[in-house]
Amino acid sequence: MMRLETEINGKPVAAEVEPRMLLVEFLRDQCRLTGTHVGCDTSQCGACVVHLDGVAVKSCALLAVQCQSRKVTTIEGLAQGAALHPMQQAFHEHHALQCGFCTPGMIMSAVDMVERHAGDLDEHTVREELEGNICRCTGYENIVKAILAAAETMRP
Amino acid sequence: MNKFDYVRPTTLAATLDLLRASDEPMLLAGGQTLLPTMKQGLAAPELLIDLNAVSELVELSVTGDGIRVGAMCRHATVATSGAVRDKIPGLAELAGMIGDVQVRNRGTIGGSVANNDPAADYPAALLALDATIRTDSRDISADEFFVDLFETALEPGEMIREVVFPSCRSCGYLKFRQPASRFAIVGVFVARHRQGVRVAVTGAGSAGVFRWTEAEAALDGNFAQQALTGLALDPQQMLSDIHAGDTYRAHLVQVLTGRLVEALGARSLRVRT
Ligand SMILES: Cc1cc2nc3c(=O)[nH]c(=O)nc-3n(C[C@H](O)[C@H](O)[C@H](O)COP(=O)(O)OP(=O)(O)OC[C@H]3O[C@@H](n4cnc5c(N)ncnc54)[C@H](O)[C@@H]3O)c2cc1C
Ligand code: FES
Ligand code: FES
Numbered sequence: 001m002m003r004l005e006t007e008i009n010g011k012p013v014a015a016e017v018e019p020r021m022l023l024v025e026f027l028r029d030q031c032r033l034t035g036t037h038v039g040c041d042t043s044q045c046g047a048c049v050v051h052l053d054g055v056a057v058k059s060c061a062l063l064a065v066q067c068q069s070r071k072v073t074t075i076e077g078l079a080q081g082a083a084l085h086p087m088q089q090a091f092h093e094h095h096a097l098q099c100g101f102c103t104p105g106m107i108m109s110a111v112d113m114v115e116r117h118a119g120d121l122d123e124h125t126v127r128e129e130l131e132g133n134i135c136r137c138t139g140y141e142n143i144v145k146a147i148l149a150a151a152e153t154m155r156p
Numbered sequence: 157m158n159k160f161d162y163v164r165p166t167t168l169a170a171t172l173d174l175l176r177a178s179d180e181p182m183l184l185a186g187g188q189t190l191l192p193t194m195k196q197g198l199a200a201p202e203l204l205i206d207l208n209a210v211s212e213l214v215e216l217s218v219t220g221d222g223i224r225v226g227a228m229c230r231h232a233t234v235a236t237s238g239a240v241r242d243k244i245p246g247l248a249e250l251a252g253m254i255g256d257v258q259v260r261n262r263g264t265i266g267g268s269v270a271n272n273d274p275a276a277d278y279p280a281a282l283l284a285l286d287a288t289i290r291t292d293s294r295d296i297s298a299d300e301f302f303v304d305l306f307e308t309a310l311e312p313g314e315m316i317r318e319v320v321f322p323s324c325r326s327c328g329y330l331k332f333r334q335p336a337s338r339f340a341i342v343g344v345f346v347a348r349h350r351q352g353v354r355v356a357v358t359g360a361g362s363a364g365v366f367r368w369t370e371a372e373a374a375l376d377g378n379f380a381q382q383a384l385t386g387l388a389l390d391p392q393q394m395l396s397d398i399h400a401g402d403t404y405r406a407h408l409v410q411v412l413t414g415r416l417v418e419a420l421g422a423r424s425l426r427v428r429t
Contacts, residue, residue, distance in 0.1 A: 002162065018159070019159075019161065019162035020157040020160060022191075041195070042195075043188060043192055043259070044337075046258065055261050056261060057261055058258045058259075061187055061191050062191070063162070063191070065162055065164075068164070109257065112257070113257070129256075131256040131257070131338065132256025132258045133256075
C-alpha cells in the first residue's frame with residue numbers, strides 16, 4: 001500500500017492505495033465518484049476521460065499513485081452548485097446523448113478541446129478531436145453541435 | 157494486473173541507480189502501451205520506475221543542426237512545438253497523427269521508440285531523418301536501433317535519454333490508418349537530406365520499420381512520383397492480417413510514397429516562388 005495525497009474536484013483527498021490501482025478504479029470504487037465510466041478498459045473508448053492538471057487523459061490508462069500532488073477534475077467537478085457548466089448545458093439543450101454512457105468522457109474531452117483552442121473551433125476540428133471518444137448511440141451529430149455551441153459561450 | 161512496487165525518482169542519476177539495483181524493473185513513461193500490457197498479464201514487472209517526474213527527460217531544444225527531443229516529451233508537445241514545426245515540420249505533423257488527443261497527452265517519444273511496435277509512427281521518422289537514439293550509455297543510429305518486431309538494440313536495463321534529429325531540406329509523413337486502433341496500416345516518411353533521399357516505411361514490413369532503398373536511389377536521381385514507376389516491393393516481406401493483406405500493403409507503400417513525393421515537390425516549389 002502507498003499513501004496518496006491528491007486533489008479531486010478542488011478538494012484534498014488522502015488515501016492508502018495499492019500501486020496497481022488505476023485512477024478510474026480509485027475514483028469510482030474508493031471516492032464513489034461514479035460519473036467517470038469504464039467502457040472498454042483498453043484505452044479505446046474515452047468514457048473514462050478526466051482532467052489531470054487541466055489536461056484530458058484516459059483514467060483507465062493511468063495509475064492512481066501517479067496523481068500524487070496533482071489536480072484531478074471529473075465530470076462531478078464541472079457544475080457550480082446547481083448551475084451546469086456551459087458544456088453540460090449545451091449537451092442538455094442539443095440533446096447530445098441517448099443512453100448517456102459516453103457523455104461524461106465526451107464532456108471532459110470537449111471542455112479540454114474548447115479551452116485548448118480558446119473557443120476557435122470548426123466542425124472539422126471537433127470531429128477530428130473526438131477521435132478518442134466513441135458513442136454507440138447518437139451518430140455524433142448533436143454532440144458536435146453541442147460542442148460548437150458551448151465553444152461560443154465559453155469564448156474567452 | 158499483478159502486484160508491483162512503484163517508485164517515482166526525480167533525477168536521472170536516481171533513476172539509473174534504481175534500474176541497476178533491482179531484479180525485474182520496468183520503466184513507465186506515458187503508460188499508454190505498458191499499462192494495457194500489464195492489465196493483460198503480458199508484462200509483470202516487480203518494480204515500476206515512473207519516469208514522469210524526471211525533469212531532465214522532458215527537455216526539447218534546438219541544436220546547431222537540428223533538434224534534441226527528451227525521451228519523456230509527449231506526442232502533444234512535439235506536435236505543437238514551434239521549434240519542431242519550424243525545423244522539422246514533418247515530425248510535428250507525424251506526432252499530431254498518433255492515436256487520439258488523450259493518447260498524445262500521455263504517450264512519449266521514448267516509450268514509442270523503445271516499444272518499436274511494427275505499426276507505430278515514430279520509428280519511420282527516426283529512420284528517414286537519420287536520427288540518433290542517445291541512451292544512458294551510448295549513441296545508437298536509427299539504422300541500427302530498430303531490429304525486429306518489438307525488438308530494438310537496447311540492452312536490458314538501458315534507458316533512452318533523448319532522440320537527436322538532424323534537420324533536413326524537406327520532409328513529410330503520410331499515413332493510411334487502421335480506423336479503430338488509429339495505428340498505421342502503412343506509414344511512409346520521406347526526408348530529403350543534403351546527402352540524399354531517405355524513405356522509411358512503417359506498418360508494412362514483416363520485420364518492422366524498414367528503408368525502401370530502391371525508392372531512395374530512384375528519387376536521388378529524380379525527385380518525382382514518376383521515378384517510382386516500375387518499382388515494387390515483395391509482398392512476401394510484408395505483414396498480412398485481417399486489416400490488410402501483404403499484396404495490398406505492398407501496393408499502399410508505393411501509392412503513399414508517390415503521393416508524398418508529389419506533395420513535397422509542390423511544397424518546395426511554393427517555397428521557392
Ligand atoms: C488508443 C491508442 C491509440 C494509439 N495509436 C497510436 C498510433 O496511431 N501510432 C503510434 O505510433 N502509437 C499509437 N499508440 C501508442 C502510443 O503512441 C504509446 O504512447 C507509445 O507506443 C508508448 O509510449 P508511452 O510513453 O506510453 O510508453 P509506455 O507505455 O510507458 O512504455 C512502453 C515501453 O517502453 C519502455 N520505455 C518507456 N520509456 C523508456 C525509455 N526512456 N527508455 C527505455 N525504455 C522505455 C517501457 O518500459 C515499456 O516497455 C496508441 C495507443 C493507444 C492506447
Ligand atoms: S474505459 Fe478508458 S478508454 Fe475506454
Ligand atoms: S449516448 Fe450512448 S454511447 Fe453515447
